[in-house]
Amino acid sequence: MFTGIVECIGTVLEYNPYDDSESGGQGISITIGNAESILSDCHIGDSIAVNGVCLTVTEFDNGSFKVGISPETVKRSNVASWIQGAKVNLERAVSQDVRFGGHYVQGHVDTVANIVSREPEGNSIIFGFQLRDQEYFKYIVEKGFICIDGTSLTVTKVNELSNGGAFHISMIKHTQDNVIMPLKSIGDEVNIEVDLTGKIIEKQILLTLENQISKEDSTLNTMITNIIEEKVKNFLDK
Structure with missing residues (x-):
């Protein structure tokens, strides 16, 4: 379980489409660096959310870690864009002494969305998104939670499907300085995890x-x- 509060920004060091090492599991593996601040208490098998995707650590050292990627994850998320040098949001799974500052995030990405607009508003940025898979649009409500690339955000506006099917968030300056969204351009993909509460209801x-x-x-x-x-x-x- 995660909170959607990004702890640090890592860098993809290697994307291996077929890693036959023991830690690679004969599948896709990704090695991520610049992660020193979240690896001091790391263990093999720990969960780390990478751009909102819950992944299992199979190998690590002081500054980097490796994770395996399943075909299902590739289909659901924007993992294919994690080329060498790409920046990614990182968050460790919650522990008993973590303040719950975001919202309940599973790290189970539902789909991706494209950035369709980006407008300044004071020192904030208003981002607009459209989902690839419209069946998840029903779970997105104004003032509700949404997790975008692993960042817990509040939906500020929803244009119904009959009016383009876009939704918007407002990102404050502090968040801009600590997540990768401001590095992205219109048309880029982001990972989306809708609020679990709507699915349960x-x-x-x-x-x-x-x-x-x-x-x-x-x-x-x-x-x-x-x-x-x-x-x-x-x-x-x-």
Whole structure:
């Protein structure tokens, strides 16, 4: 679990599309440097969020660490753009003594979005985004949480799908100085993890409705039956 509060910015040292070493796992591996500040308490198997993607440390030294990348992660995220020299946001998994300054972030990226606008507002920057996979748009609400490239942010505006399907965030100066978003340009991709709360609520509502519909004597079916009977009675009485 993570908070979406970026601890430092790392640099991709190597992207290996087929790493047959023991720590590479015969798949894609990435080595990330400039990470000294988050490796003092690191262990093999620890989780580190890299641009919002929860990844497992398979090898590390004082300043760098290696992670393996699954095909699912490549499909869901912007990992393919992590070429040598790319800057990435880094956050360790939370511990018991960490203040929860952001929001509940799993590190399970849902999809990517493209930056479609970038406008200054005082000392802040208003970024606009459009999702690649529109089915996640329903979870994005004004003043709700969203995690973009591992950064916990608040949605400030939502244009519904009928009006372009964009959403916006406002990034204050402090955040600009400590994350990679300001380094990106219009058209660039970012990783998106929508707020888990919306998914949970939707799932519970669907399960409850399915359970109610499947039982003839359920409260829902009884209510629907009563409404239909009342409508039929009113129609026949006319």
